[in-house]
Amino acid sequence: MLIQNRCGLFVMALLFTLCVGEAWMASSSAAEEAISTKPLPVKVVPVFENVEWSGWEAVSEDGLSQTFRPILLTNFGDGSNRIVVPTQQGVVHVIENTQAKQKSHILFDLSSKVVYKDKENEEGFLGMAFHPNFRENGELFVYYTTKDAPHTSVVSRFKAKGTQPQTVDLASEEEILRIPQPYWNHNGGTIAFGPDGYLYIALGDGGSGGDPHNNGQNLETWLGKILRIDVNQREAGKAYAIPADNPFVKKAGARPEIYALGLRNVWRMAFDRATGVLWAADVGQNLWEEIDIIQKGGNYGWSVREGLHPFGKNGNRSSQGMIDPIFEYNHDVGKSITGGSVYRGEKVPELQGKYLYADYVSGKLWALDYDSKAQKVVGNHLIPSQQLPVVSFGEDEKGEVYFMTVTGSGKGIYSFQPGASH
Numbered sequence: 001m002l003i004q005n006r007c008g009l010f011v012m013a014l015l016f017t018l019c020v021g022e023a024w025m026a027s028s029s030a031a032e033e034a035i036s037t038k039p040l041p042v043k044v045v046p047v048f049e050n051v052e053w054s055g056w057e058a059v060s061e062d063g064l065s066q067t068f069r070p071i072l073l074t075n076f077g078d079g080s081n082r083i084v085v086p087t088q089q090g091v092v093h094v095i096e097n098t099q100a101k102q103k104s105h106i107l108f109d110l111s112s113k114v115v116y117k118d119k120e121n122e123e124g125f126l127g128m129a130f131h132p133n134f135r136e137n138g139e140l141f142v143y144y145t146t147k148d149a150p151h152t153s154v155v156s157r158f159k160a161k162g163t164q165p166q167t168v169d170l171a172s173e174e175e176i177l178r179i180p181q182p183y184w185n186h187n188g189g190t191i192a193f194g195p196d197g198y199l200y201i202a203l204g205d206g207g208s209g210g211d212p213h214n215n216g217q218n219l220e221t222w223l224g225k226i227l228r229i230d231v232n233q234r235e236a237g238k239a240y241a242i243p244a245d246n247p248f249v250k251k252a253g254a255r256p257e258i259y260a261l262g263l264r265n266v267w268r269m270a271f272d273r274a275t276g277v278l279w280a281a282d283v284g285q286n287l288w289e290e291i292d293i294i295q296k297g298g299n300y301g302w303s304v305r306e307g308l309h310p311f312g313k314n315g316n317r318s319s320q321g322m323i324d325p326i327f328e329y330n331h332d333v334g335k336s337i338t339g340g341s342v343y344r345g346e347k348v349p350e351l352q353g354k355y356l357y358a359d360y361v362s363g364k365l366w367a368l369d370y371d372s373k374a375q376k377v378v379g380n381h382l383i384p385s386q387q388l389p390v391v392s393f394g395e396d397e398k399g400e401v402y403f404m405t406v407t408g409s410g411k412g413i414y415s416f417q418p419g420a421s422h
Helices: 013-019 028-032
Strands: 042-046 083-086 091-095 105-109 125-130 139-145 152-161 174-180 191-193 199-202 225-229 258-261 266-271 278-282 288-294 327-330 337-342 355-359 365-371 376-383 390-395 401-405 413-418
Touching: 083 125, 125 199, 139 191, 174 225, 191 266, 199 266, 266 390, 278 337, 288 337, 288 355, 337 390, 337 401, 355 390, 355 401
Parallel strands: 125 191, 266 337
Antiparallel strands: 042 413, 083 091, 091 105, 125 139, 139 152, 152 174, 191 199, 199 225, 225 258, 266 278, 278 288, 288 327, 337 355, 355 365, 365 376, 390 401, 401 413
16 A cells, blocks of 8 residues: 655555665764664553544444544643544544543544545644643644645634533634645644743645745745744734744844744654753655754755755755754655654653654654764664554653554554563
């Protein structure tokens, strides 16, 4: 069966896995130095296998198979340590953080508003973030592709009501941003609150291939950027305000929401809960996948560069002021990076402080060891696994990390344990 990855390429994941190489190219100073690639004594284990996902069946009423697409995993941040699992079709499930048999509670069902098609599978329900003061204000935010306009993304605020289990009234929706896109792919879609209390939004370059509209370097568009907005304030008739220290607020013609630019299709970004550093994985075009540490006002090079390498007719490796990825790998290793987060849990000491990520096509998992003081990668450790096509990562309230795959059984969530895999 053919799988369309987020690079817009059709590949057969199994065939690729059999021929994938192990050649690595690290970025920046790490490119010139040997880094540790020793596999870690860590096991990948399936979790929440005893959950009955409310409203989902493996076979539809007309006899067709239905996949379960857990596109995210997050938590309320309210002390309950409950798990929230939205699907790409727009159904948001809540489960208890236990391996006991249980039936999920549907927090809300946005599928009537979300467009998702298997042949255009970079659209759908793509992002969700609970307000840092959710316990008090009940606010949550989502990013989805809307049915009411072609190839259009929406960031909206909703309000939950009740307590354990909460519900969300779809009528409470307040649209924050509406983002028309020229094509169906490269939507990005991660939204996350930073330690500063602002909402960060990752947007792809608008799609197709090679950034045909040059959005990545154009400050007059949101596309190919990370945005930063204040959802606790309102100004100029908007449902949000612009943080006064956003880097381009005083630049003529620039969209003031922009925080960083030059990104192709960030497929998952996450704040390190210990340091506040923003990590992002940017899916490559032809040859290179990259990992970036996002800085205010940073230009990460797309589409003048792909990773550390010149791209296109205007390609320039050493463009002034552009920030290098901290790590990159080529398409002998994998063809579509899935970003995770820095592990700050307690169950797996071997992962402490390392950035977890995967490749959707090769199905490999790694833990990247980055020395922030020396500003270089010192290790990129393979985590033994079944080479699963990882679509996303998430964290529970205690910092334990999970990853998700598309499944026909409803058993597509995994986590990590100490001990070598066999």
